[in-house]
Amino acid sequence: MPAPDAHADDGAAPYAVPDAEDTLDLRLSEDYLAFLEEQEDEACAAAADDRHGTEPDRGGGRTAAAGEDLLDRLADWGPxxxxVGELRLLPVRVECDLPLIARxxxxxxxxxxxxxxxxxxxxERHVRHQFEGDGRSVPCLGVLDGTPMSYWEIYRADLHPVARHYPARPHDTGIHLLxxxxxxxxxxxxSALLRAVADLVLARRPSCARVVADxxxxNTPSVSAFLSAGFRLSAEVDLPDRRAALMLRDRALRHVL
Known part of the structure; x- marks a missing residue:
């Protein structure tokens, strides 16, 4: 539809130019701002649909396929x-998803x-760093029954700096969740989402023998959630920024815990 009139009378002059030396002060109507927001939402919705296929660029110049190869093409893992519903991990589109994640x-x-x-x-710096590295981490939105409700980082723990702080094994896959x-x-x-994603990792990454979290x-509620999701507390480890609980979900024990 055509854009609402940006000059609509809202009780003040839409433009104020006292003299040529001043910066132009453009005041947009509420209707026009709503229109711009609607256009952005439609663009992001279209981008979200694209995430079910192959995308050329998700992280400011980085080709998504290069990083996802280390995680067996996470974007293709499926639901x-x-x-509590069907969960999909959709690799982040920074330009569309950043406002929600930042909130x-x-x-x-x-x-x-x-x-x-x-x-x-x-x-933004944190999220782009995931993309601009060497593909060890893929940031994702967790979309539950069509609604974005969580932020995930799925990463190669054996190639990540955390591997210096525990006896890592080849293809260990890590999870961060918000x-x-x-x-x-x-x-x-x-707990339900953690169990489902851990099992999804093990199903889609046959070379991965265990899922790792730190x-x-x-953060007692987080540790408790991992335990309820079938992870076991392996050790307490000193990371550069915190003391962490090393949590493991083993492929061999996934039907027991």
């Missing part, structure tokens, strides 16, 4: 059934452990 990072409960609160650029909405926390949803040892 994971869970007791989650500014939740005090999240910021206490992720330490990425602040301007959107703080989160549950975005407060309503989705504390109800067992995290939540902050102080």
């Amino acid at each position: 994971a059934p869970t007791p 989650w990072m500014n939740d005090p409960a999240v910021a206490a452990f992720w330490e990425l609160a602040g301007a959107r650029s703080v989160t 549950i975005g909405g407060v309503a989705d926390r504390g109800r067992g949803i995290g 939540p902050d040892l102080r």
Whole structure:
């Protein structure tokens, strides 16, 4: 549809140019701002549809296929059934997904452990770093029954700096998880998603014998969620930024735990 009139009367002059030396002050109507937001939402929805196929670029110049090769083409893994709905891991499109992820990072409960609160650029640097490295990590949105509700980082733990701090095995695959909405926390949803994603990793990566996680040892709810998801506490490890609980979900024990 055509854009609403940007000059619509909102009680003030839409342009104010006192003299030629001043910067142009353009005031857009609420209708026009809503129109721009609608266009951005439609573009992001189209980008989300594209994520079910092959994308040429997800991370500011980096070809997604190069990194995903180390994780057996994560974008093609397909859905994971869970007791709370169907979960899909969709590799992040920074230009579309960053506002949502940054909002989650500014939740005090999240910021206490992720330490990425602040301007959107703080989160953007972190997410782009995942893409601009050597393909060890793929950041993803967790979409549950069509609704984005979590942020994931799936990474090659055996090639990651964390491998210096535990006896890594070839093809160990790591998981970082952030549950975005407060309503989705504390109800067992995290445990259900962790179990489903760990099993998805083991199903799609036949060379991977175990899934690894390293939540902050102080984050009791997170450690408890991993335990409920069939992970076992292997050790406490000192990482550069925290003391972590080394959690493992073994392929050989996945039908037992």
